Amino acid sequence: MPEIRKASAVDGGELRRFYAGAFPDRADFLSSHWRWLYRVGEFPGIEPLVLVEGTRVVGHAGAIPFTLSHDSVQDTAIWFVDFSIVPELQGQGHGKALTEAWMALCPRRVTFCNDLSMRVFLKLGWTERAGAKVLSQPFELAAPLERRLGPLGAVAGKLLNAPSRAVLGALASGAPAIKVGPLPDDAAALSALLDDRAAPTRVVRDTAWVKWRLLDNPRRGELFLVEAGGVAAVFRLFESLGRKRAHLLLVGPGPGPARAAMSEAFAAWALDQDADDAWLAGNDETVMTAAAPVLRRSRPLRFAWHGDAGAPLPTQGVDSDHDLMFP
Numbered sequence: 001m002p003e004i005r006k007a008s009a010v011d012g013g014e015l016r017r018f019y020a021g022a023f024p025d026r027a028d029f030l031s032s033h034w035r036w037l038y039r040v041g042e043f044p045g046i047e048p049l050v051l052v053e054g055t056r057v058v059g060h061a062g063a064i065p066f067t068l069s070h071d072s073v074q075d076t077a078i079w080f081v082d083f084s085i086v087p088e089l090q091g092q093g094h095g096k097a098l099t100e101a102w103m104a105l106c107p108r109r110v111t112f113c114n115d116l117s118m119r120v121f122l123k124l125g126w127t128e129r130a131g132a133k134v135l136s137q138p139f140e141l142a143a144p145l146e147r148r149l150g151p152l153g154a155v156a157g158k159l160l161n162a163p164s165r166a167v168l169g170a171l172a173s174g175a176p177a178i179k180v181g182p183l184p185d186d187a188a189a190l191s192a193l194l195d196d197r198a199a200p201t202r203v204v205r206d207t208a209w210v211k212w213r214l215l216d217n218p219r220r221g222e223l224f225l226v227e228a229g230g231v232a233a234v235f236r237l238f239e240s241l242g243r244k245r246a247h248l249l250l251v252g253p254g255p256g257p258a259r260a261a262m263s264e265a266f267a268a269w270a271l272d273q274d275a276d277d278a279w280l281a282g283n284d285e286t287v288m289t290a291a292a293p294v295l296r297r298s299r300p301l302r303f304a305w306h307g308d309a310g311a312p313l314p315t316q317g318v319d320s321d322h323d324l325m326f327p
Contacts, residue, residue, distance in 0.1 A: 002051045002052060002053040002058055002059070002089065002094060003051070003052055004049055004050070004051055004052075004097065004098060004101045005049070005050055005052050006047050006048070006049060006050070007034070007038075007040075007047055007048040007049065007050050007060075008035075008040060008047055010050055010052060010055075010057055011055060012031075014052075014055055014056060014057045015031070015034070015050070015057055016031040017056075017057070018050070018056075018057035018058070018060060019031050019034075019060075021086070022060060022082075022084040022086075023082065023084070025327040026324075026325065026327055028327075029218075029324070029327070030082070032218070033218050034048070034062075036212075036216060036217075036218065037062075037064065037321065037324065038062055038063055038064055038065075039064060039065050039212060042065065042208070042212065043065035043076055045105065046063055046065045046076070046078060046105050046106060047063060048060060048061060048062045048063055048082070049061045049063070049098060049101055049102050049105075051085065051089075051094055051098050053089075058085065058086045058089055058094075059084065059085040059086065059089065059094055059095070059098050060082060060083065060084050061080065061082070061083050061098050061099065061101075061102040062080070062081040062082030062083065062321075063078045063079065063080065063081070063102065063105060063106075064078065064079040064081055064320065064321065065077070065078045065079075065106070066078070066079070066203055066204070066209065066319075067203070067204035067206065067208075067209070068108055068201075068202075068203065068204065068313070069199075069201065069202050069204050070200070070201045071200060071201075074204060075108055076106055076108065077106065077108035077109065077110060077307065078105060078106045078108070078109055078110075079110055079111060079319070079320045079321070080099075080102065080109060080110070080111035080113070081111070081320060081321045082321070083095075083098075083099070083113075083117055085098070095120060096120060096123075096124075099120055099121075099124060100124065103124065103306070107307055108306075108307035109126075109305070109306040109307055110303075110304070110305050110306070110307070110313055110320075111126075111303070111304050111320075112132065112301045112302065112303055112304075112320055112322065113302055113304060114302065115302070118302050118304060121304045121306070122304075124306070125306060126304040126305065126306040127304065127305050127306065128302065128303065128304050129303045129304065129305055129312050130300075130303075131283045131285075131303070131312065132281070132282060132283040132300070132301040132303040132315060133281070133282075133283070133288065133298055133299060133300050133301055134279065134280070134281045134298070134299045134301060134322075135279070135280050135281070135288060135291055135292060135295040135296075135297065135298055136277060136278065136279045136280075136295055136297045136299075137168070137267075137277070137278050137294060137295040137296055137297055138276065138277050138297075139161075139164070139165055139168065139270070139271060139275055139276055139277065139278065140157075140161060140243070140276035140277070141156075141157035141158075141160050141161050141164060142154045142155075142157030142158045142161065143157070143242075143243065143276075144157070145157035145160075165271060168267070168271060168294050169268070169271050171267075171293050171294050172264060172267040172268035172271060172294050173268070174264065175261065175264040175265040175267065175268040175269075176228045176229055176261045176262075176264075176265055177228065178226050178227065178228040178262075178265045178269065179226065179227045179228065180224050180225075180226050180235070180269070181224065181225055182221075182223075182224065182225070183214055183215065183220060183223050183224070183225050183234075184225065185215065187207040187210040187211045187215055188207050190210045190214065190215075190225070191205055191206050191207050191209070191210045193225075193227075193232035193252050194210065194232060194234070194250060194252040194253075195209075195252075195253070196252070196253035196314075197253075198253065199253075199314060201312070201313060201314065202313075202314060203313070203314070203315070203319055205250075213318060214234065219236075219238065222236050222237055222238040223235070223236050223249070224236070224237070226262070226265070226266075226269070228258070228261065228262055228265055229254070229255075229257075229258035229261055229262070230254050230255070230258055231251065231252055231253075231254035231255075231258040231259050231261075231262050232251075232252040233248065233249075233250060233251045233252060233262050233266070234249040234250045234318065235247070235248060235249065235266060235269065236249055236323065237273055237275065238326075240326040240327055241326075241327060243276040243277055244273070244274065244275050244276045244277075245275060245276065245277045245278075245279065245326060246266070246269070246270035246273055246275035246277070246278045246279070247278075247279045247280065247317055247323055248263065248266040248278075248279070248280035248287070248291070248316075248317055249280075249316065249317045249318040249323055250316045250317065250318040251263060251284065251286075251287050251316065256286050259286050259287060259290075260286050260287070260289070260290035261290070262287075263280075263286070263287045263288075263290035263291040264290050264291070264294075266278070266280070266291065267291055267294035267295060278294070278295055279295075279317070280295065280316075280317045281301065281315075281316070281317040281322045281323075282314075282315040282316040282317055282319065283303070283312065283314060283315055284314055284315070284316055287316065303315075
């Protein structure tokens with residue numbers, strides 16, 4: 001009978017083998033950086049749980065802990081991520097048992113998930129929230145059209161690239177000038193720019209969060225601090241599967257018009273960087289609405305909450321592990 005253990009208690013080679021089977025595109029990253037991603041050791045008692053049969057890892061429930069502030073009271077909460085059970089053990093109650101053991105790690109829980117996982121969460125008393133989504137836009141059209149339409153799609157995409165970028169550039173032409181640079185080493189200074197201390201409910205982006213998510217990030221070299229109009233943001237530029245991607249990870253606090261302008265500036269910056277794709281995610285209405293005219297593909301995210309906070313949790317692309325799903 002499989003048993004549930006902490007990830008740190010199993011053989012690293014077995015964990016790597018499980019990642020290779022369950023998350024093949026991300027296996028190398030998870031195998032090398034799972035302790036960083038899941039903040040192992042930062043929040044005592046909280047780390048991923050695994051289902052083990054003999055010495056073999058056959059299930060996994062990832063946990064990313066963070067500090068949640070609600071009505072000025074701070075508590076630990078956890079993101080439910082990277083959940084998987086090997087196919088031959090699915091439908092036998094192991095997923096429910098692993099989820100219940102994971103829920104016992106912390107009373108405040110949140111997740112973005114697929115339809116299959118959502119059915120499990122709803123049975124366990126979670127509440128589904130609306131409003132979260134992914135916005136994206138391919139600027140290079142040949143590859144995506146080839147996947148859909150074959151060789152003729154690739155030809156059409158190459159012909160459409162220039163006029164499409166011209167239209168999108170015109171839509172983004174009113175964006176403000178921005179100051180772009182590498183992330184500074186001063187975690188306290190970054191926290192002052194990025195943590196919305198006035199929000200009634202928020203992910204606390206204090207110095208510990210900044211050090212973990214930004215400064216100690218294995219992909220820190222892909223991150224940029226951007227400033228304009230008294231608002232700071234974090235952009236990411238990187239290569240994934242042969243495509244150059246631009247991600248808007250976070251827009252810090254400030255006046256609504258300035259935050260909206262930063263979102264518009266991201267779209268213009270992505271075009272200037274000759275990105276093939278631009279992306280952002282979350283439920284920040286100011287940020288999402290301002291980006292929508294250029295990032296015209298919208299996909300809803302299934303978002304579930306379980307805990308005692310009374311308001312929906314504001315999230316952006318830097319939260320959970322969305323931005324890190326791209327190999």
